[in-house]
Amino acid sequence: MKNILVRLAKRIFAGIIMVLVMASFTFFLVRMMPGNPVSAKYNELIMRGMTPVQAMDEVRVMYGFIPHQPLWQQYLHYLVQILHLNLGTSISYEGVPVLHIILDAAPWTIILVTTGLIASFIVGVLAGVIAAVKRSSPTGNAITLSGSIMHGIPQFVMGLFLAYVFTTLWAILPFGAPYNAALTPGFNGPFISSLVRHAILPVATYALSSYGGWLLTMKSSVITVLGDDFILASEVRGIKAKTRVRYIAHNAILPLFTIFALSIGFMFGGSLFIEDIFDYPGLGNLLLHAIDARDYPLMSGAFLLITVAVIVANIFADFLYSVVDPRIRR
C-alpha cells in the first residue's frame, strides 16, 4: 500500500510540473505572437484615451501580466496568478473571468468524454475477448473487421456521418445546445430526457471512434495470455472454467492501461471536432471560439484546462493500474 501511495505522490508531482510547463508554453506563445497582443491591447487602450496607469491596470486584469515589465518578471507574475487560479479575463466575453467561462464549459466535455470512454471500453473489451476466443470463426473475423474499420475512420468523418444520418436524413435526434432551452433545468423528466437526447450523438461519436482501439488491443492481449503456460497448467490441474476466465481476464486487461493514456488524449483532442460538428458548448468548442475571436486569455485557459483534465485522468488510470497489478505493490 505504501508503494502505491509513493507512486501516486510521484505521479501527482510530475503532473503539476507538466501543467506548469504547459502554462509557460502558452505564456511564451502569446508573447511570441506576431504583433504581441498584450502590447497591442495596451496601445489600443492608450489610443482610446486612457491614461497609461488605467491602461496598464486594464491589461493586467485581462491577461494577468503587465506590458512594461521585463519578461522574467511578467512570467513570475503569471505563474503566481496561475497558482491562485487567476487566468485573467476574457476579451470576447467582455470582463468575465476566464476561469468562470471554462469551468462552465468543462462539465459538458468531461461528462461526454467519460461516458463515451466507458461505453467504448466495455463494449470494445467484451468484443475483443469474443474475437480472441473465436478468432478462427466467421464471427470472430467479423468482429475484428468491425474493429479495424472503426479504428480507421477519423473522428470528424464519423461525426459528420452520424450528424448527416440522424439529424438530416432522419431528423430523429437534436443537436446544438446540451438541452432544450425551453425547459427549466432541474431534476425533472422532460429536462433529463432532453439532456440525454442531445448527448446521444456526441457520445456515440466518441464511443465508436475509440471502440476499435480497445477491441484490437484486447484481442491481441487475450491471444497472448491464452498461450501462456499458467493457463495450460490451470487447465491441466482441472481448475474450473469460470476461475480460468478470471485468470485470463485479470492478466489480459493489464496492457490496456498503458494505452489508456493515448486514448484519453485522443478523446479530448476529438472534443474539438465533435463539439464543433454537433455545436455542443464544451471546452473544445470554447477553444475554437477563442482562437477565432483572438481571445488569447480564454485560449490559454481552455487549453490549460484540457491539459489538466488529461493529466488528472492519466494519474487516475495509473493509480487503478497500480491497484490492479500486484507486481507494483511489491
Add this chain to the structure above:
Amino acid sequence: MSLAATTEAPSKNSPGPAGHPSFLKNAWRVIAKKPGRLLGLAIIVLFTLMAIFGPYLYPRQLPINPNAIYAPISWHYPLGTDFEGTSNLALIVTGARYVLFAAAMAAVFTVVFGTALGLISGYYLGWPDSVIMRVTDFILTIPGFPLLVVLSTIWNFGQPMAMGFVLGITGWGGLARAVRSQTLSLRERGFIEAARTLGLSPFHILFKEILPNVGSYIAMNLLLAVTGSIYAEVGLFFLGVVPFQVNNWGVMLNLAVFSAGAMSSTQALPYLLSPLLALLILTLGVVLFLDAVDEMFNPRLKEA
C-alpha cells in the same frame, strides 16, 4: 501503434538491408500473394502520382463556371462541382499534393525522432534513458491535437514542410517507446554481446545490428504516421483554424460543411463527399498495404 507494441520481438535472423538486391523481389512476392495487398499498393501509387503530377494537369487557376454551380455528377464533372462551379475532381487532384507531402514529411520526422531517441534510450540506459523517457511521457500525455490547434495561431501551416515538422514533433512518442522496449530486449541477445566483445563501435551496433531488427515497427509506424498525419492536418483545415492559403481536402470539407451547408442541402453533397471519399480510399489503401509490410519486415511471419 498499440498493436505493434504488443506483438512479440522479431527473431534474430534479420531481414536483408533495404539495398539488398533480393529485397525488392521478396517484397513483390509478398505483395502479390493477396489481391488486397495489390489493391492497396495500387491505391498508394495512384495517390502518390496524383500528388506529384496532379497540379500540372490543371491550369494554375482552376476554371470556374457560374452556370454549373453545385452541378450534379456528370461526365464532364465526375464528382460534381463546388460553389464556384469548379470541378470537384480537379480540386481533389490538385489538393492531394499539400495533404500527401505534409503527411510524408510528418512520417519522416516521426520515424527519425522516434527511432533515434528509442535506440539511444534503450541501448545506453542510465541518465539518457531517464531524460528521454521523461520527455516521451510528457509528449504522450499532452493532448496533441489541441496543442496543434493552439500552435496554429503562431505557426504558419501554409507550407507542407512546416505542417509535417510540427506533426512529427508532437507524434514520435509512441514509436520511441516501442523501439526502446525492443532495443532493451535485443541488447541482451548473444549477437549484440558478440558485437560488443568484438569492439564494434556503438554506432555500428545501433544502426547495423539493432536497427534492422526493429525494422518492422518502423515500417508499420511509418505508414500509420502517414494516415494519422493526414487525419490531423485535414482536421486542422476542417476546423478552419489554419488560414486557407492553399486548396486541399480539409479546406473543401470546411467550406462544404460550414459555408455550403452540405449537411442540409443535397445539392452540395458531392462537394462534401468528394474529399471524404478521397480520404477513405487512401486509408483503405494504407490499411491493405500494411498487412504486406508486416509480413515483409517481420521475420517471424516470413516463410523459409
